[in-house]
Amino acid sequence: MIEVESLSLAYGRGRREIMTLDDISFSVEEGELVSLVGPSGCGKSTLLFALDGLIKPTTGHIRIDGEEVHGIRRDVALILQDAGLLPWKTVRDNAELGLRIQGLKDDATQTLATLGLEGFESRYPGELSEGMKRRVGIARALALHPRVLLMDEPMANLDSLTREKIQNLMLKQWKERGFTGVLVTHDIEEAVLLGQRVLVFSPRPAVLSEVLANPEAGMAEYRGSEKFSERVRYLRDKLQEEEE
Amino acid sequence: MRYIARYGLAFVLLLGVWWLASWILFLVHERQVLPTPWMTFQVGAQNIRLLATAFGNSAWRFLLSLCIAFSIGLPLGLVVGFQRKLYEYFSPLVHLTYPIPPVALLMFLYLAFGIGETVKVLVVVVALFFQVLVAAQGAARQIPQSYITSVRSAGANTWQLYRHVVFPATLPSVFTAARVSVGLGITMVYIAENELGLVAGPESGLGRLIDHFAFRPDLAMAGVVGLALLGLTFYSGLDLLDRWLCRWRHLEGHGEG
Numbered sequence: 001m002i003e004v005e006s007l008s009l010a011y012g013r014g015r016r017e018i019m020t021l022d023d024i025s026f027s028v029e030e031g032e033l034v035s036l037v038g039p040s041g042c043g044k045s046t047l048l049f050a051l052d053g054l055i056k057p058t059t060g061h062i063r064i065d066g067e068e069v070h071g072i073r074r075d076v077a078l079i080l081q082d083a084g085l086l087p088w089k090t091v092r093d094n095a096e097l098g099l100r101i102q103g104l105k106d107d108a109t110q111t112l113a114t115l116g117l118e119g120f121e122s123r124y125p126g127e128l129s130e131g132m133k134r135r136v137g138i139a140r141a142l143a144l145h146p147r148v149l150l151m152d153e154p155m156a157n158l159d160s161l162t163r164e165k166i167q168n169l170m171l172k173q174w175k176e177r178g179f180t181g182v183l184v185t186h187d188i189e190e191a192v193l194l195g196q197r198v199l200v201f202s203p204r205p206a207v208l209s210e211v212l213a214n215p216e217a218g219m220a221e222y223r224g225s226e227k228f229s230e231r232v233r234y235l236r237d238k239l240q241e242e243e244e
Numbered sequence: 245m246r247y248i249a250r251y252g253l254a255f256v257l258l259l260g261v262w263w264l265a266s267w268i269l270f271l272v273h274e275r276q277v278l279p280t281p282w283m284t285f286q287v288g289a290q291n292i293r294l295l296a297t298a299f300g301n302s303a304w305r306f307l308l309s310l311c312i313a314f315s316i317g318l319p320l321g322l323v324v325g326f327q328r329k330l331y332e333y334f335s336p337l338v339h340l341t342y343p344i345p346p347v348a349l350l351m352f353l354y355l356a357f358g359i360g361e362t363v364k365v366l367v368v369v370v371a372l373f374f375q376v377l378v379a380a381q382g383a384a385r386q387i388p389q390s391y392i393t394s395v396r397s398a399g400a401n402t403w404q405l406y407r408h409v410v411f412p413a414t415l416p417s418v419f420t421a422a423r424v425s426v427g428l429g430i431t432m433v434y435i436a437e438n439e440l441g442l443v444a445g446p447e448s449g450l451g452r453l454i455d456h457f458a459f460r461p462d463l464a465m466a467g468v469v470g471l472a473l474l475g476l477t478f479y480s481g482l483d484l485l486d487r488w489l490c491r492w493r494h495l496e497g498h499g500e501g
Binding site: 049052054072074077078080081082084085086087088089097098101102124125126127140144 | 390391393394395396397398399400404408409412413415490492493495
């Protein structure tokens with residue numbers, strides 16, 4: 001579904017050029033959800049923006065469904081860090097933003113309801129709790145019925161209870177809708193909980209240092225299992241090692 | 245309701261200060277230098293038709309100037325502020341012309357356009373235009389990147405980017421600028437009417453009226469009150485518009501997780 005081949009990303013020009021990703025290759029199967037972890041500033045989010053077509057690869061290729069990615073694709077949606085809601089639009093207008101921009105007639109009523117936002121459609125983001133804002137951000141992406149969902153730390157900076165709720169919500173949506181997902185997170189437990197594979201990046205310029213198979217992700221009771229804690233521990237050690 | 249009460253209180257306070265000032269000046273100079281509020285309102289009531297006509301003319305002139313200044317300054321400021329490349333070339337031009345008081349060019353404007361309505365409006369437009377331009381440009385540079393990314397990621401074209409993000413994001417700052425520029429705008433209306441309306445009668449505008457009745461201080465003072473009311477009218481008009489168009493900024497409260 002998604003193929004990334006010898007991808008390098010750099011920003012700045014000339015002598016000030018900073019290499020964020022260096023020769024990364026991986027692929028994501030149709031319907032698979034993978035997590036990306038790595039030290040902060042290693043370019044995980046930049047990679048996500050490249051997958052979304054917002055920035056061009058410096059070298060290498062990104063293909064979705066065998067087609068080279070040049071700019072925004074309608075079947076790919078992005079969930080931003082802190083949701084990126086527009087404060088002057090109501091919950092409904094925020095959730096339907098993508099639909100309106102793409103000139104689609106659909107509405108987000110159903111999506112908002114499944115995310116527990118029924119009755120809040122005419123509120124403004126300023127009136128919502130942080131957890132609700134994130135759900136609106138998720139609704140905005142899901143309302144487009146994407147085949148690929150890119151998630152940039154959608155649960156970061158939330159209290160643990162709210163985070164767990166949204167993680168479960170995300171898993172449920174993934175099972176029901178069957179999208180292909182790429183989740184960037186700095187929360188190791190979250191990466192193991194949601195990703196059927198966990199891709200580990202090294203510090204900048206980042207290379208792919210490990211791919212951890214995690215097929216139990218998304219199964220019931222996985223969060224409390226021995227295998228879960230074992231993998232979390234393993235990844236924590238691995239990342240700590242890299243930071244040194 | 246509380247809004248009106250506060251204005252009422254301010255009004256009473258102002259009348260008190262005004263009355264006190266005219267009384268002190270009377271004691272010092274031993275003659276009436278500043279007419280008292282009572283004298284002013286009395287003469288104002290007697291000449292209400294004249295004052296209303298002058299008020300209407302000034303208000304119309306100001307409204308027209310405000311609309312023209314906004315319809316040119318706002319889009320230009322937003323585009324220049326938002327497109328970084330354009331900003332680099334354009335901002336020196338703005339910063340060079342911005343500090344020039346339009347009054348300094350009055351003579352040339354007068355020679356170029358005569359003393360008709362055009363030039364009066366033009367002077368006010370030029371002054372307001374720069375206020376709007378600079379405010380819009382500044383606001384457009386402050387737009388958080390995540391707003392832009394969220395619409396770009398949905399595949400927005402340039403027009404949609406302006407419609408969904410740039411315009412609404414800058415609207416609050418633009419309203420603030422507009423409210424601040426009411427003071428400047430009214431000063432400019434006053435100057436334009438005063439300097440460029442020598443052949444016109446006192447009914448042609450409040451500035452003209454004040455100048456015309458230089459030897460009738462009570463009537464001139466009624467004109468000054470008219471200017472204050474003109475400012476208040478526009479200020480509250482813009483405030484109401486802001487509260488309606490940017491209602492998302494005036495909300496409080498949080499839902500549950």
